[in-house]
Amino acid sequence: MDRQQEFVLRTIEERDVRFVRMWFTDVVGSLKSVALAPAEVEDAFEEGLGFDGSSIDGLSRISESDMLLQPDPSTFQILPWRGEVEPTSRMFCDILTPEGQPSSADPRQVLKRQLGEASDMGFTCYTHPEIEFYLLESSELDANGRPRPIDTGGYFDHVPDGVGQDFRRASVTTLEALGISVEFSHHETGPGQNEIDLRYADALQTADNIMTFRTVIKEMAMQKGIHATFMPKPFSEHPGSGMHTHFSLFEGDSNAFFEAGREYQLSDVARSFIAGILHHAPEMTAITNQYVNSYKRLWGGGEAPSHxxxxxxxxxxxxxxxLYKPGKGQSARVEYRGIDSAANPYLAYACLLGAGLKGIREGYELEEPTEDDVWNLSTAERRASGHVPLPGSLHEALRVMEESEFMAEILGEQVFNSFISNKKAEWEEYRQVVTPYELNKNLSIL
Incomplete structure (x- = not known):
């Protein structure tokens, strides 16, 4: 038994922890959980915890249903909102086959594979997400069928006696109690819209932190009698919620993206990394923007990049x-702005990292940067400038993804097929729905 496992077992005993929640995700990033009795944790470390994988979307077929949860002791934390009486803790888990091998269907394992590729190339990947979400009075709609935001504030607004300020303070305090460092928080552009930025960490820890973050935000909202949503575009006239993420690669203690004296201080490694992401961006849009509603954000303006x-x-x-700050070479990074707050972070980061690494391995050439405001260019001007559009709908994104050898390689056959199957079902369900827009527009005149 290693030291981390011993620390977990000792903490469970000293704190009288009564429930140990084992966390993992399905193929679309929905959090799954099973509560383990403290006496069973040591066996779970040694042998894993058996469960029916066929009941979890994308994990296994009925004929191969037996799977194991292997808790990661480095992710052990007490859940602050459960209180000090009969405390509850959690650990993220890796999913194993009955033979004890990493499951190719585990989203966390998909990211681990790409981090292994990066390590083999001499790199460590760090990420820093900016996570946006809306706070609503409740999950119920108003008389006009619209969500009800908790305030009418805008970007960086200080809302006196606002619920949002108390909410952000409680959320940041809870996140830090869980060992998740927060860089800053503020009111975003939309009414009731907020942003909390997590401090940089390695990509796997960041993905785990995002899953914890979503849970904390939901829990804190419920405690204050409001509703938090990571829906990409809940309002047609207000900005959607993105999850802009900063990436950097380090070689030991040196930032591989920085080279003094080069244009924008970008090294060849950084330029090829950017080129790789840009080249494969359309193929992975279904992963970074996985819901029908995601494309209302991408193509609805409000700072969402669609080209x-x-x-x-x-x-x-x-x-x-x-912007480069003199003397801050270690902070050199690139920011991908296409991902939304509802993405599965394990798969999204695996695809973005994999694309960047492929660009480095194969020496992709980086196109010229644009100084134009891409949103305000005409379609002809964008075409002339080489700004290729991202897919315009989930249906189109799935078609592009389905034809991509790169995506099949990054995700692995089982995750690739399961994800496409899940999202095709969503698209089929959506396209059969008669929307209020259609009724309001056509019922009285057709």
Whole structure:
């Protein structure tokens, strides 16, 4: 038994932890959980915890239903909102086959594989997400069928006596109690819209942190009698919720993206990494934007990038190189702005990292940056500038993904097929629905 496992068992005993929740995700990133009695944790470390994988979307077929949950002791934390009486803890789990091998159907394992590829190339990947979400009075709609935001504030607004301020304070305090460092938090552009930025961490820890973050936000909202949603575009006239993520690669203690004296201080490694992401962006859009509603955000304006482009400090670009600060070479990074807050972070980060690494391995050439405001260009101007559009709907994104050898390789056959099957079912369900828009527009005149 290693030291981390011993620490977990000792903490469970000293804190009188009564429930140990084993967390993992299905193929679309929905959090799954099973509560383990403290006395069973040691066996779970040694042998794993058996469960029926066929009942979890994308994990296994009926004929291969037996799976094991292997808790990761490095992710052990006490859940603060459960209180000090009969405390509850959690650990993220890897999914194993009955033979004890990593399951190819585990989204966490998909990301681990790409981090292994990065390690083999001499890199460590760090990520820093900016997570947006809306706070609503409740999950119920108003008389006009619209969500009800908790306030009418805008970008960086200080709302006196606002529920949002108390909410953000409680959420940040809870996140930090869970060992998740927060860089800053503020009111975003839309009414009731908020953003909390997590401090950089390695990509696997960041993905785990995002899953914990979503749970904390939901729990804190319920405690205050409101509703939090990560729906990409709950309001047609207000910005959607993105999850802009900053990436950097390190070789030991040195930032591999930084090279003094080069344009934008970007090394060849950084330029090829950017080129790889841009080249494969359309193929992975179904992963970074996995819901029907995601495309209302991508194509609905409000700072969501819908065309393949990159630029220096250009917030209309799909991939942005933030402003360089003299003497801060270690902070060199690139920001991908196409991902929304409802993505499965394990699969999204695996695809983005995999695309960047492929760009480095194969020496992809980076196109010229754009200084244009891509949102305000005409279709002809975008075409002339080489700004290729991302898929315009989930249906189109799945078609592009389905034809991609790159995506099949990154995700593995089982995750690739399960994800496409899940999302095709969503699209089929959606396209049969008669929407209020159609009724309001056509019922009285046709």
């Amino acid at each position: 393949r482009s990159w630029g220096h400090n250009n917030r209309s670009a799909l991939l942005r190189v933030p």
